[in-house]
Amino acid sequence: MLTMKRVVAGYGGGRVLHGVDLECARQTITCIVGPNGAGKSTVLRVISGLLTPTEGEITVDGGPIAGRSAEEILRRGITQVPQSHALFPAMSVQENVLMGGYLIRRDRKLLRERLDLVRARVPLVAERANDSAGNLSGGQRRMVEIARCLMLDPGMILLDEPSLGLDPRSLAGVADLINELNRDGVTVLLVEQNVRLGLGLATHGVVMEGGRVRLTGTAAEIKNHPEIASLYLGKEPTT
Template structure:
């Protein structure tokens, strides 16, 4: 579904990502964890086309996307829930969700069908349809942000810190939605500071440190790896013996 090969990318004169290799199979949930500054969110920006990689390639279902603008990456089925609040507070919940269907706006029948399906899957979309998005709680906003991304029936859903700022009850609701979407076949790549939550939701895990991938494997393998604690806390991985 998604392959990053030897990707280098950054801002200004510096590189945040330094030769990143990453692979996500269709139907999986991959969670990237690591200390602050490891490059986790930068990986998502490169995949979505918001940041061009300086070297390396990004492929989505066999199509190179590293030289495509964000709107073309979006058209290929890659949607993203950003870390910061991304709703328009003065617009209604319904209006915010429908904005996610911008690329299919001329197909009114499909737009209505997608919206109706999302209303059934995510109750807050139906219950608060006419309310301004600014009146929602943090957990409710996160649900609506995910709902908006689903309007394009994405092949790959990117989530940047979906647990950020949520109370335990809201967190449980978002986690349940992520699990439900994956069970329905949605491929997801998420970045999480909450390691226990992220790897608990994931089928596969990736640990980054210093702009590089240090560990990969199933979620259980990554969680139980003896180097996990030192890597996540910002230590250096031991150098393999020659």
């Protein structure tokens, strides 16, 4: 579904990505792991149109998206859940979710249909519809952030550190939702500092260091790679 070839990008003239090659097949869950500063979140930003690469190609279903606006990429069915603080705290849960349907706001019938589908998929949206988003727990906020992305019926969701600041129970709920979306055909690309959780969720893994892709493979292959098991999982690889 998604292909990146030799992508270079950065901020203020400084490079963060140094020729990244990456592929995500349709209906997979791919997890990018690596140390701080590896360029993981920058990969998501160039895919979503929030950052324009200076070199390289990014294609979705064979069509180029590098350098396209964030709105154009949203219309291509790619949505992103930022790392944190992505809700409007003074607005209600339902109002925050409806913001995700901004591109279809003029089609009131479609907007209502999508909201009904999201409420069914993420019951919290119905249960806390009129509550202020600022009163939600961290896990509940993350669920609403994902629900908001679903208003555009995306084919691909980008998740930046979905586990950040969540307790184990909330983590389990978010993980269940990600797996459910994937079973329904949504392709997921996530960045995760919690390597054990991220690779446990994923079908495929990517290891980045210094703005480059160092290793790719199935999640099991990445988890069982001798260096990865030692550096990131704190254990010896299984046989």
